[in-house]
Amino acid sequence: xxxxxxxxxxxAALVGSAVAQAPPGGVDARAIAAxxxxxxxxxxxxxxxxxxxxxxxxxxxxxxxxxxxxxGALKFRYLYLPPHTQAAYREDGVFDLPVGAVLIKTFAFAAxxxxxxxNVRFLETRLLIHRxxxxxxxPYVWNEAQxxxxxxxxxxxxxxxxxxxxxxxxxxxxxxxxxxxxxxxHDRAGAIVPIGPTARNLNRSLDYDAGTESQLAHWQAGxxxxxxxxxxxxxxNAYDAASGTLAxxxxxxxxxxxxxxxxxxxxxHTSGLDLRYNDTTPVxxxxxxxxxxxxxxxSTFEFDIxxxxxxxxxxxYRMNSTDPGEMMPELGRQRVDTRxxxxxxxxIAGMNADGTSR
Amino acid sequence: MKFVVAALAAxxxxxxxxxxxxxxxxxxxxxxxxxxxxMIGAQAGDTIxxxxxxxxxxxxLSLDVDRVTVRGAGxxxxxxxxxxxRRGAEGLLVTSNNVMLRDFAVEDAKGDAIKARDxxxxxxxxxxxxxxxxxxxxxxxYGLYPVNCSDVLVEQSIVRGASDAGIYVGQSRNIIVxxxxxxxxxxxxxxxxxxxxxxxxxxxxHNTGGILVFDLPDLQQHGGHAVRxxxxxIQSNNTPNFAAAGAIVGGVPAxxxxxxxxxRDVVVFDNDIGDNGTANIIVTSFWTTFEDPNYNPLPRNVMxxxxxxxxxxxxxxxxxxxxxxxxxxxxxxxxDGVTTYAAGGxxxxxxxxxxxxxxxxxxxxxGTFMSMGLPASGAPLTEGSxxxxxxxxxxxxxxxxxxxxx
Numbered sequence: 001x002x003x004x005x006x007x008x009x010x011x012a013a014l015v016g017s018a019v020a021q022a023p024p025g026g027v028d029a030r031a032i033a034a035x036x037x038x039x040x041x042x043x044x045x046x047x048x049x050x051x052x053x054x055x056x057x058x059x060x061x062x063x064x065x066x067x068x069x070x071x072g073a074l075k076f077r078y079l080y081l082p083p084h085t086q087a088a089y090r091e092d093g094v095f096d097l098p099v100g101a102v103l104i105k106t107f108a109f110a111a112x113x114x115x116x117x118x119n120v121r122f123l124e125t126r127l128l129i130h131r132x133x134x135x136x137x138x139p140y141v142w143n144e145a146q147x148x149x150x151x152x153x154x155x156x157x158x159x160x161x162x163x164x165x166x167x168x169x170x171x172x173x174x175x176x177x178x179x180x181x182x183x184x185x186h187d188r189a190g191a192i193v194p195i196g197p198t199a200r201n202l203n204r205s206l207d208y209d210a211g212t213e214s215q216l217a218h219w220q221a222g223x224x225x226x227x228x229x230x231x232x233x234x235x236x237n238a239y240d241a242a243s244g245t246l247a248x249x250x251x252x253x254x255x256x257x258x259x260x261x262x263x264x265x266x267x268x269h270t271s272g273l274d275l276r277y278n279d280t281t282p283v284x285x286x287x288x289x290x291x292x293x294x295x296x297x298x299s300t301f302e303f304d305i306x307x308x309x310x311x312x313x314x315x316x317y318r319m320n321s322t323d324p325g326e327m328m329p330e331l332g333r334q335r336v337d338t339r340x341x342x343x344x345x346x347x348i349a350g351m352n353a354d355g356t357s358r
Numbered sequence: 359m360k361f362v363v364a365a366l367a368a369x370x371x372x373x374x375x376x377x378x379x380x381x382x383x384x385x386x387x388x389x390x391x392x393x394x395x396x397m398i399g400a401q402a403g404d405t406i407x408x409x410x411x412x413x414x415x416x417x418x419l420s421l422d423v424d425r426v427t428v429r430g431a432g433x434x435x436x437x438x439x440x441x442x443x444r445r446g447a448e449g450l451l452v453t454s455n456n457v458m459l460r461d462f463a464v465e466d467a468k469g470d471a472i473k474a475r476d477x478x479x480x481x482x483x484x485x486x487x488x489x490x491x492x493x494x495x496x497x498x499x500y501g502l503y504p505v506n507c508s509d510v511l512v513e514q515s516i517v518r519g520a521s522d523a524g525i526y527v528g529q530s531r532n533i534i535v536x537x538x539x540x541x542x543x544x545x546x547x548x549x550x551x552x553x554x555x556x557x558x559x560x561x562x563x564h565n566t567g568g569i570l571v572f573d574l575p576d577l578q579q580h581g582g583h584a585v586r587x588x589x590x591x592i593q594s595n596n597t598p599n600f601a602a603a604g605a606i607v608g609g610v611p612a613x614x615x616x617x618x619x620x621x622r623d624v625v626v627f628d629n630d631i632g633d634n635g636t637a638n639i640i641v642t643s644f645w646t647t648f649e650d651p652n653y654n655p656l657p658r659n660v661m662x663x664x665x666x667x668x669x670x671x672x673x674x675x676x677x678x679x680x681x682x683x684x685x686x687x688x689x690x691x692x693x694d695g696v697t698t699y700a701a702g703g704x705x706x707x708x709x710x711x712x713x714x715x716x717x718x719x720x721x722x723x724x725g726t727f728m729s730m731g732l733p734a735s736g737a738p739l740t741e742g743s744x745x746x747x748x749x750x751x752x753x754x755x756x757x758x759x760x761x762x763x764x
């Protein structure tokens with residue numbers, strides 16, 4: 001029989017050694033490459049400060065046009081690229097990121113979401129690390145004191161309370177995903193892959209220290225990416241009516257919130273429903289498509305999308321549910337994204353029978 | 359990884375050398391965490407042994423490691439209850455190869471009970487899946503649910519109360535379903551969009567429909583074929599349909615023993631099929647509209663032979679009830695009679711070869727047959743030209759037995 005005490009001691013020793021070997025100041029590439037990941041987020045030295053607000057050299061904040069809904073959580077995203085490496089631009093899909101790259105995403109709520117920069121409590125920081133043999137995903141859970149985040153491969157539950165943007169009080173048990181659940185979304189044909197950093201979704205401006213700048217141009221100027229075409233495609237912001245048509249915003253939302261599973265190589269490929277932005281066959285993205293294995297998620301309705309009838313469309317019904325046996329996405333939310341539901345309702349209501357919009 | 363898992367599960371006992379370890383799970387406050395920890399920390403070849411007892415789970419479990427055995431102390435002794443499930447679309451999700459699940463129960467999952475997706479090799483042995491309050495539209499959809507898997511074995515298991523199909527094998531290849539009991543589900547056993555399946559020695563009773571062999575359009579794998587349904591007991595499948603109205607099985611008429619829909623090379627033989635109030639067997643085309651240009655909605659090469667039929671047609675439901683009201687004596691085998699279809703705007707006509715021979719019936723000696731003679735899929739019965747003449751005794755090669763690769 002193995003001694004548990006020995007293993008715990010070994011784990012502690014591992015953490016100790018990673019910290020001890022960190023070069024002063026810089027991100028610790030050895031922590032990133034270690035086959036057994038550090039137990040604490042600070043071991044990577046992605047940030048200069050204990051609270052993980054100030055990124056270290058090589059760690060670049062970024063933002064997206066349309067975001068994954070996660071119960072309305074604030075998200076802080078960073079890309080770490082090892083020195084002298086860069087991403088390769090791709091017009092479709094996620095940029096090719098070099099081995100050693102890390103995508104860093106922190107989930108947080110402000111005590112009052114109407115003032116999202118004040119009293120911000122970090123819940124977890126998720127890392128996607130590009131190892132030589134593929135990507136791995138690790139969730140780190142922040143402590144109450146907000147001084148450290150600890151690795152939790154089996155996930156965690158964090159009770160939180162906050163005041164929402166509409167002034168209502170919200171209490172929920174935030175669910176940190178376990179590593180299998182990470183793969184529940186970050187899965188293409190059985191391998192873990194990043195989802196967010198695509199040309200369409202990164203092609204926007206961002207406020208940098210030196211002022212507002214095109215994100216892709218900033219990356220190119222900094223040598224982070226090999227090229228950044230001026231005519232790079234871009235997504236609408238699903239939540240911003242001024243940023244695109246109902247169809248553009250809806251399809252962007254479905255791409256970002258659904259297509260990581262609903263694509264021919266994703267976990268939901270067995271449903272036959274393909275919600276990628278560039279799928280042009282209406283039945284494949286839901287128009288007059290019958291459910292296969294939706295169970296009671298189909299309610300009493302026959303089709304994923306019945307044009308002109310949002311109230312009889314399974315897609316909307318499942319977005320509007322919080323029952324684990326009905327809801328979509330299956331993971332990562334406990335609340336209804338009311339803005340997205342309103343968007344989809346308008347889109348389907350104004351949809352012609354062939355899936356085009358009036 | 360080993361360090362991490364051990365550190366997080368200090369109370370979790372592990373036995374064995376690095377080669378093939380056994381993770382021991384016992385009931386208790388930490389059992390849920392321990393179980394998921396084991397499923398993440400396991401290495402290929404490991405066994406996760408779940409001791410007898412009841413385990414109340416709040417989240418769906420998942421396993422993504424090849425060649426792991428998850429073993430309980432018996433299908434009535436080790437019970438994973440999801441009555442208090444708050445998250446996850448299934449009780450247990452398996453996404454790795456050659457996993458064996460055996461000797462435990464999954465109860466009251468909010469969605470599907472056990473889903474195995476994209477697995478090369480998956481075994482369900484002496485499992486029990488149950489929704490414990492009987493047939494209810496709020497029950498989860500599928501009980502044992504392998505999809506897009508190859509080399510699937512479902513045996514000696516019991517499934518009760520699924521609001522879609524108790525044992526559902528979808529878009530898979532090389533399948534054996536044997537020695538199971540499926541009862542009080544909408545569909546007892548459903549083989550959908552599959553290639554090469556042997557379904558035998560099962561009892562399918564008190565479902566809405568006993569055993570279904572279906573093929574649906576617009577999926578990555580369609581063209582279901584080579585299915586043998588034999589030596590099963592398919593009795594008293596008269597439970598009112600309690601599926602979600604939008605589900606495909608929502609269209610299954612209560613009182614049906616076997617339905618063969620839109621497959622080719624299907625043999626139903628040596629079964630005991632009786633006391634199904636609508637029909638012992640229905641052979642039908644896909645009954646509604648579709649857009650998939652590569653889909654064939656017709657059943658073709660369907661052999662119904664050497665079965666022993668009991669009573670049927672005594673309590674028909676759905677459209678078929680109208681036939682009975684018109685004075686028609688319902689047969690053992692009801693075929694919609696459709697031989698033409700259009701896909702992608704192109705009309706097709708086929709010699710579909712529906713053959714019925716050497717069946718016995720407790721009602722009158724030989725099994726009876728009726729074609730509704732419908733002009734097209736889903737046409738109203740009033741447009742049909744019913745006939746009780748047996749179709750010609752055409753011959754075709756029956757599929758060979760399934761051999762699983764392990």
